[in-house]
Amino acid sequence: MPELPEVETVVRDLRPLLVGRRVAAVRHGDRTLRKPWDAAWNAALADLRVDAVGRRGKWIVAELDGGPRLVVHLGMTGQLTVADPAEPAADHTHLTFALDDGRELRFRDVRRFGSATLYKDAAALDAAFRKQRLGPEPFDLDPAAFRDAVRRTARTLKAVLLDQTVVAGVGNIYADEACFLARLHPARRGATLTPADVDRLREAVVSVLTRAIAGRGSTIRDYGGGSGLRGTYQDAHAAYGRTGQPCVACATAIECVRLGGRSSHYCPTCQNDSPQRAQRAQREARSTG
DNA sequence: ACAGGATCCTGGGGGC
């Protein structure tokens, strides 16, 4: 579920509640997550203080004193919240970290596509990110490198934007929103884009993510920030989830197709990359190398 | 090598 803006919101909410706190105890359920929680980590975490809470792509990273890194991925339905122990834990709460101030950090994930992992130090975490070839943050994208990555592939723009090795943090909502803003059809093939097209796409990604963070992300169904508060950016969506509704720019009905196994929403007028136009763009792309 | 589909899991909503 959560993409970069939602993960960033969770991090910002949790940071003041967690930094400086120590882990008093860890409890875990018996249902396995995408990566199983190792029971040995319960003892490894005991008494460690949280020094920092951050994010890399869609991964939440808590830095603990002495070096260990607790890394959480929310998958589709994950929720990470701080709660009072008196408040009953919701179904599908898999991990509970009791804190030294009497509160609890809870990880809940209905579909169990998420994970929580403890790395022994920063180097071990870096190695894991390198192994999965996690790409750059959208805000740090090198324009030339992004042009190369997009124009080198025959995949659709939708697939490229969802590829975490190209850019980290973009998911289904913001891929559609970025394509809309850049006026590029999500089914367009990367290799058919001009350098200017790719630059426009990169700027659209940054713009959409920045505005979504300011709106605390998009709540479609499960997502809430670190305190369970809903996001607001769903109200600003121009494409995602708006099938059949009028385009905010031209009033044409938004259409939906399946790309890379994901629903992809677009305006057939504003994002009308006709075959002729795509071919022309491809010729230009070849001639400019 | 690369692109695209299947798969993991649970729950909610729509149609009959």
Next chain:
DNA sequence: TGCCCCCAGGATCCTG
């Protein structure tokens, strides 16, 4: 009401 099918903010493995 019940059932069945489809859908869902993701990542990874497998196939052609």
